[in-house]
Amino acid sequence: MLRVIGLLLLIPLFDAVLLVALATGIIYPIPPLVVVALVVLTALIGMLLVRAEGRATLQAIQRKLASGEVPTDELIDGGLLIAAGAFFLTPGLVTDFVGLLLAVPLTRYPIRAATRRWVVRPYIDAKTGGFASGQVYIGGFPNEGGQATGSDGPAGPGGPSGGSPSGSGFDADDATDVDFEERDGN
Numbered sequence: 001m002l003r004v005i006g007l008l009l010l011i012p013l014f015d016a017v018l019l020v021a022l023a024t025g026i027i028y029p030i031p032p033l034v035v036v037a038l039v040v041l042t043a044l045i046g047m048l049l050v051r052a053e054g055r056a057t058l059q060a061i062q063r064k065l066a067s068g069e070v071p072t073d074e075l076i077d078g079g080l081l082i083a084a085g086a087f088f089l090t091p092g093l094v095t096d097f098v099g100l101l102l103a104v105p106l107t108r109y110p111i112r113a114a115t116r117r118w119v120v121r122p123y124i125d126a127k128t129g130g131f132a133s134g135q136v137y138i139g140g141f142p143n144e145g146g147q148a149t150g151s152d153g154p155a156g157p158g159g160p161s162g163g164s165p166s167g168s169g170f171d172a173d174d175a176t177d178v179d180f181e182e183r184d185g186n
């Protein structure tokens with residue numbers, strides 16, 4: 001989490017360095033007014049793109065809810081579009097580029113998949129103990145598996161399992177020795 005915050009704090013620093021380098025002509029001689037106009041123009045175009053994509057995402061959410069489905073992808077898209085709008089509102093070319101990556105559907109889909117995998121699922125698993133994603137531990141008690149294997153453990157050939165080599169406590173030979181008596185209805 002601290003790495004993400006550090007990265008988010010570095011983006012405005014890169015923006016400031018790029019704007020100063022462009023305005024002073026270190027990278028390429030561009031007049032400062034052109035740099036300012038470029039920043040304003042990219043922000044305006046980006047906000048129009050976010051607005052259009054936001055409307056399409058809201059309509060998709062409404063369609064899914066009307067059909068009784070859960071709009072998980074659309075909600076993640078909505079969150080990414082909110083982040084894109086914040087990046088477009090921050091003046092700078094680097095933030096506008098990041099906002100453009102989040103706003104365009106072609107680049108938003110892999111970002112949405114990565115967000116679902118590395119942010120949403122771990123959060124939901126932490127809150128539900130793994131039940132939401134199916135990552136539930138179903139193998140008994142956590143330390144039980146290490147003791148039941150091997151020949152020197154308590155469930156080995158002289159242990160309490162009755163001689164079962166697998167340590168499961170059930171021997172098929174013992175099960176066949178059981179005699180069942182038939183009883184009449186009395």
